[in-house]
Amino acid sequence: MARSPDPNVAFVGWNPFQFLHFAPIAARFPRSTLIVEKRPPxxxxxxxxxxxPESRIMELGPGEMEKLDGKFDILVCQTLFHGIGKMRKSRIAMLQYGYAKEAHNFGAWRSFADVCMTFGPYASQKVTPFCHAAPIGNPRFECWDESSFRTRAADRLAGRLDPAKKTLLYAPTWGALSSIKEFAKAIRALSAEYNVILKVHHNTQRFDASTLDDLRGEFGCIHGADEDIVELLAVSDALLSDFSGAIFDAIYGRVPVLLLGTAAPESTSDGFSLEQARRDELGEQVARPADLPAAVARVLVRPLSPAGGAAGLREELFREAAGAAARAEEVIRRLAAGEFRPNQSQLYIRKEMAELQEFRERSRRFGRWFRMLRRRS
Known part of the structure; x- marks a missing residue:
């Protein structure tokens, strides 16, 4: 059978974290376009x-995004972009970006997708009320078991790591859920005995310059949103985190996890999210900074259980990553061929979400206009 023509595919995002997710899939569509929505900073x-290296790059402001409709057969995204509710001709494939914070990750905004490519059965079941789901695995981890990938990761960081020490990766979340204020100094103190790598959350870079400046003073080996956490995990013996999606990257990679802090603040609590509802299964919990050295020592000598705990959860959350990009390509081609039509309920939810998004965008425009008038008066 003759191969169908390549669909005209664009990958839409606004930060490097998203484009790192897209890279293995975009490689299968070498004439694809990258759409960078311009947002500060x-x-x-x-x-x-x-x-x-082969993709065309376009940068568009928020007000220009709705002009994408019809210029591409398929728009691939991870999160909402301006004007997504006005897409009528282009079809939308979303790619899951993580497992933390379910209230957002599996929210009704998924109804803008014709299909959501997920990491595994758990996420597929969560998004199915809003759109079609295709469990493809996590494309970022396709190279995880390749010795050449691990060699490249080790070589790239070799100058900053002492080979005689074990390596700890600290990947905190941002905002009120972050462990930075409470645990950063205790983690920095571990550098006398371990290599300590800090992976900063992309929203900390975006919204919290003062915290970022403080961290630069505390940590020698610091990585931002444009650094691939998969490479950092490949050279790490354990992950330290709090409520970050990095927890689940480590679980897929079978890297031991230490969970910092005991409970989320009441104002940010979501009892359904895995990082809270099933916290006991995720890793070693560390309630106080003073408990950290002993907890790290325990985790580094404890063998990972082949079943139960994080290992058992891994099977529930993830399809094996090998072949994920090829499966994503197949889903995108099927979408371009007319499959994955939304059902009645999904269409109703999409309509309501489009109206809500339009209301929010108008409210933001009015707010900017009102603030401008106040400054002039």
């Missing part, structure tokens, strides 16, 4: 040239 676009 700016970031170094050179990472795109490195990861997407």
């Amino acid at each position: 700016g970031w170094d676009r050179s990472v795109l040239r490195t990861r997407f």
